[in-house]
Amino acid sequence: MLSERCFTAEGTTPIQLVSSKDFDTWQAQLSAGQQAWLQRQGFTARKGQWAWLEEDAGAPASVVTGWDGRDNFDALGGLALKLPEGDYSLQTPATDLQILGWALGAYQFSRYTAASRAPARLQIPSANNADKIIHSADAVAFSRDLINTGAGDMCPSHLAAEAAALAETFDASCRITSGDALLDMDCGAIHAVGRAAEDPPCLIDLHWGNQADPAVVLIGKGITFDSGGLNLKPAAGMRWMKKDMGGAATAMGLAYLIMAQKLPVSLRLLVPAAENAVAGNAFRPGDVLHTHKGLTVEIDNTDAEGRLVLCDALSIACAEQPELIFDFATLTGSARSAVGTELAAMFCNDDNLALALQASSTSSADPVWRMPLHGGYEHMIDSKVADVVNSAASPYAGSITAALFLQRFVTDVAWTHFDIMAFNTRTRPGHPEGGEAMGLRAVYHYLEQRFGP
Ligand code: BES
Ligand code: MN
Ligand code: ZN
Numbered sequence: 001m002l003s004e005r006c007f008t009a010e011g012t013t014p015i016q017l018v019s020s021k022d023f024d025t026w027q028a029q030l031s032a033g034q035q036a037w038l039q040r041q042g043f044t045a046r047k048g049q050w051a052w053l054e055e056d057a058g059a060p061a062s063v064v065t066g067w068d069g070r071d072n073f074d075a076l077g078g079l080a081l082k083l084p085e086g087d088y089s090l091q092t093p094a095t096d097l098q099i100l101g102w103a104l105g106a107y108q109f110s111r112y113t114a115a116s117r118a119p120a121r122l123q124i125p126s127a128n129n130a131d132k133i134i135h136s137a138d139a140v141a142f143s144r145d146l147i148n149t150g151a152g153d154m155c156p157s158h159l160a161a162e163a164a165a166l167a168e169t170f171d172a173s174c175r176i177t178s179g180d181a182l183l184d185m186d187c188g189a190i191h192a193v194g195r196a197a198e199d200p201p202c203l204i205d206l207h208w209g210n211q212a213d214p215a216v217v218l219i220g221k222g223i224t225f226d227s228g229g230l231n232l233k234p235a236a237g238m239r240w241m242k243k244d245m246g247g248a249a250t251a252m253g254l255a256y257l258i259m260a261q262k263l264p265v266s267l268r269l270l271v272p273a274a275e276n277a278v279a280g281n282a283f284r285p286g287d288v289l290h291t292h293k294g295l296t297v298e299i300d301n302t303d304a305e306g307r308l309v310l311c312d313a314l315s316i317a318c319a320e321q322p323e324l325i326f327d328f329a330t331l332t333g334s335a336r337s338a339v340g341t342e343l344a345a346m347f348c349n350d351d352n353l354a355l356a357l358q359a360s361s362t363s364s365a366d367p368v369w370r371m372p373l374h375g376g377y378e379h380m381i382d383s384k385v386a387d388v389v390n391s392a393a394s395p396y397a398g399s400i401t402a403a404l405f406l407q408r409f410v411t412d413v414a415w416t417h418f419d420i421m422a423f424n425t426r427t428r429p430g431h432p433e434g435g436e437a438m439g440l441r442a443v444y445h446y447l448e449q450r451f452g453p
Helices: 002-006 020-028 032-040 096-105 130-148 156-169 188-194 241-260 306-319 333-339 351-363 375-381 398-407 440-451
Strands: 013-019 050-053 062-067 087-090 121-123 173-178 202-208 215-220 222-226 266-276 288-290 296-298 324-329 344-348 368-370 414-419
Touching: 002 096, 002 121, 002 130, 013 020, 020 062, 032 050, 096 130, 130 241, 130 440, 156 173, 156 202, 156 222, 156 241, 156 266, 188 202, 188 266, 188 288, 188 306, 202 241, 202 306, 215 241, 215 306, 222 241, 222 306, 241 266, 241 324, 241 440, 266 306, 306 324, 306 398, 333 344, 333 398, 344 351, 344 398, 351 368, 351 414, 351 440, 375 398, 398 414
Parallel strands: 013 062, 013 087, 087 121, 215 266, 215 324, 222 266, 324 414, 344 368
Antiparallel strands: 050 062, 173 202, 202 266, 288 296, 344 414
16 A cells, blocks of 8 residues: 555654745754755755755754645655655644645556665654545555556456455445346446457446435446547557546545545445457447437447446436436547646536535645536537437537537436546656546545535
């Protein structure tokens, strides 16, 4: 577990946070020797910058690090893999979010090759909420590990095994419906997308908590590899499609956090898992699928597969009229054009909920930006032969038409859809390059505010 690698019960080397704007006054109270030493290291307390402060008059050597006064990952999120290995303690108070940043910046993916070093370990001060920090760090690390794993080792059945293990840990129930049994459940869309792959498609359905508590459903797009199907992706577009289960990974990480924190909700996790592969029995452009909701879907493009697996899951979720539904999906390249790779595009059918989520996203350093479910574009997904078509003829507003497609399967429930990258294309403090849970903390923070003790 990540938290066991980057936290310690007993820190020895002290770390001081020095705010950039207080640097001059802070420095003035140091000895001349210490000032000179800081100067030689070029330390000016810029955010994330760190330096050694030599021992002085019996005080032990310590680390100073700069921060800009903001509550985010910038101050501590880069330190765990930069400071020498060892045990550290905080001399100045830090927020839970800053300490979480330490952990998230300490993450290394070591399934296939050993990490080159161990992270420095931090003692969590008694003033902080250690449980929540530890659970949050392990939740995100869980998501990242799932995403970073190669698609050959993370097929639908592997994802199902991960969900079953998660259920076991928290005494949840977990039902997996796979292969042709999906047709008995009327999940014609999940089945069609996944049937060409060696490892059959499945629907993961996990339940946890007290049924009397408010019902919250999390749904994650679990395309374990997206080749594009018969509308095959070009090489560059296919290269990172092991991450196309990033929505599922985010939903599973969030489920972990909710259960670890024992949030009083009645939780359901639905993951439609499938590999979008090419074979003689693959679904084709022009095919018409029968979905769980009863709507027929004309296939325009087999590469618009995410909305297909999600639509069956959404209609299953809505049947029980839960309080809230959140879905996470690496759904469109278009969302990436709109908001880039480091921001989650959010679509929501409830304005107050959207505002609250936006606020939660800011306070949890998990940025989301609302996009419109613009009704004027509905005509773009009308079909001449079926109830709806899976991809619009026009290339414009692709993330909106994808969200509008999903909305056709949602009935009378407050629903939020996150179109996410699920991957850091560069290393930033608290965000190492590679798989990333996006929207996880924003939603958790919202749920905690609304339902927490
Ligand atoms: N998984 C992709 C979307 C994606 C691509 C997300 C790159 C993040 C980074 C999705 O299944 C897809 O292929 N979408 C198509 C839809 C189009 C065919 C309507 C897209 O966005 O190009
Ligand atoms: Mn696709
Ligand atoms: Zn996809």
